[in-house]
Amino acid sequence: MSHIKEEALASRGEGRIEWAYSMMPVVRGIGKRFSREKPLKGVRIAACLHVTSETANLMRALKEGGADIRLCASNPLSTQDEVAACLVRDCGIEVFAIWGEDRKTYYQHIQSTLEINPHLTMDDGADLIFTIHSERSDLASNVVGGTEETTTGVMRLRSMADENVLRYPVIAVNDAATKHLFDNRYGTGQSTIDGILRATNILLAGSSFVVCGYGWCGRGIAMRARGMGAKVVVCEVDPLRALEATMDGYPVMPLSEILSQGDVFVTSTGDRWVIDRQHFELMKDGAILANAGHFNVEINLEGLEALAAKKRKIRENIEEYTLEDGRRINLLGEGRLVNLAAAEGHPSMVMDMSFANQALSCEYLVREGKTLENKVYRVPQNIDQKIAELKLRSMGIKIDKLTPEQRKYLSSWKMGT
Numbered sequence: 001m002s003h004i005k006e007e008a009l010a011s012r013g014e015g016r017i018e019w020a021y022s023m024m025p026v027v028r029g030i031g032k033r034f035s036r037e038k039p040l041k042g043v044r045i046a047a048c049l050h051v052t053s054e055t056a057n058l059m060r061a062l063k064e065g066g067a068d069i070r071l072c073a074s075n076p077l078s079t080q081d082e083v084a085a086c087l088v089r090d091c092g093i094e095v096f097a098i099w100g101e102d103r104k105t106y107y108q109h110i111q112s113t114l115e116i117n118p119h120l121t122m123d124d125g126a127d128l129i130f131t132i133h134s135e136r137s138d139l140a141s142n143v144v145g146g147t148e149e150t151t152t153g154v155m156r157l158r159s160m161a162d163e164n165v166l167r168y169p170v171i172a173v174n175d176a177a178t179k180h181l182f183d184n185r186y187g188t189g190q191s192t193i194d195g196i197l198r199a200t201n202i203l204l205a206g207s208s209f210v211v212c213g214y215g216w217c218g219r220g221i222a223m224r225a226r227g228m229g230a231k232v233v234v235c236e237v238d239p240l241r242a243l244e245a246t247m248d249g250y251p252v253m254p255l256s257e258i259l260s261q262g263d264v265f266v267t268s269t270g271d272r273w274v275i276d277r278q279h280f281e282l283m284k285d286g287a288i289l290a291n292a293g294h295f296n297v298e299i300n301l302e303g304l305e306a307l308a309a310k311k312r313k314i315r316e317n318i319e320e321y322t323l324e325d326g327r328r329i330n331l332l333g334e335g336r337l338v339n340l341a342a343a344e345g346h347p348s349m350v351m352d353m354s355f356a357n358q359a360l361s362c363e364y365l366v367r368e369g370k371t372l373e374n375k376v377y378r379v380p381q382n383i384d385q386k387i388a389e390l391k392l393r394s395m396g397i398k399i400d401k402l403t404p405e406q407r408k409y410l411s412s413w414k415m416g417t
């Protein structure tokens, strides 16, 4: 039933999944509890996530909880085929994902995943929910709730909720503190640099490195590029974020002012055409463009194609566009998420917290979904807090406790100096 590259790849996937498992203690603990308590017994889950070894461990934990699962990719270039094979061969999970799948196959895989007739949907970018609302509305009444992993997906869902079209409650996993403060900042920060370096092997030290967007991901990318000695410039549209970048010590300016000097440009905004035709016209020869936002819309790819006199794949994950005047612009990973297209995504250690939020949100939705309205909800505070505690414990870090007097002081408005 599954549609994957090749089941024979499974043995290679096994080691990768096990390696990730050893660095996901919180998900591991949840999986063990789930296998005793079976909170997801008989629950059908449709999941659309990057098919990586970290995702495999989330799927295994859900399965231990009794769930029946179908999984498809949330990006055509992020699937680890050997991991997909192992999930199918060894874990009893139906997978519809092949690295490099074309647009048509990508959407067919979403449709096949929805054939499970889900009680829960789990998204990274809201493609499942969007498809249910646009093409498979017959499925909506059966869905108790959904979860959403990423900033871009949460933005889409908030507009659906604002327009009163959302048909079931969704938990914005992205908005949990134990998700965005760590995954978006340290995960994207490290894995974006990893993707750029694996694709190009450039020296970051001394390079002019432009980060478009200073959300949690942009903050992480800028911080790590600076740590490698790059001269980082931040471009923003939001005055607060621009101010924050300034006080974090970065030069902040409109993109148009840094075009002729930038060696590397990275987009991380969630919006389209952040780097547009007029920008390509002014970039220097050899400029490198990468996207770290969810969709491949942040760099105007059609515009770049239209301007190019020539295009060739100069090495794995680098497309070299030569413009009429001979300048070359290098696009990494087809303008898709560079950390997943050219590297392996975020490290397991940080995905541990993101996916603990996913697993516990599923459990919560099974228990409470029927009492919720068709809105976008935060991950309950106690779940977020618990994940932080478990992560600290797994790292062997102890922290102080408030004394009863301190607790009293904090809750009293009468006590002052």
Ligand code: ADE
Residues within 6 Å of the ligand: 049, 050, 051, 052, 053, 054, 055, 344, 345, 346, 347, 348, 351
């Ligand atoms: N998103 C970013 N990194 C990821 C990873 N390693 N696995 C799944 N989703 C991701």
